[in-house]
Amino acid sequence: xxxxxxxxxxxxxxxxxxxxxxxxxxxGSNTALYQSSLGININLIWGAVLLVFGVGMLLGAITxxxxxxxx
Numbered sequence: 542x543x544x545x546x547x548x549x550x551x552x553x554x555x556x557x558x559x560x561x562x563x564x565x566x567x568x569g570s571n572t573a574l575y576q577s578s579l580g581i582n583i584n585l586i587w588g589a590v591l592l593v594f595g596v597g598m599l600l601g602a603i604t605x606x607x608x609x610x611x612x
Contacts, residue, residue: 545602545605545606547598547599547601547602547605548599548602550595550598551595551596551597551598551599551601551602552595552599553595554591554592554594554595554598555591555592555595555596555598555599556595557591557595558587558588558589558590558591558592558593558594558595559588559592560588561584561585561587561588561591562584562585562588562589562591562592563588564584564588565582565583565584565585565586565588566585568582568584569582569585
């Protein structure tokens with residue numbers, strides 16, 4: 542089978558991470574929103590973490606492509 546699970550996982554985490562990071566950037570000046578998290582922009586931090594993980598999975602899928610047998 543030629544299915545590599547890193548493709549859909551990488552795409553999902555990259556998309557969710559990008560959306561969360563953008564939301565964190567847009568709402569970064571709203572201090573009332575982040576008051577419950579001690580003023581830390583948790584959306585931006587976790588968006589960046591998810592984005593890095595997703596890009597890492599995509600890079601792993603690209604570089605780990607199977608070569609034809611016998612080569």
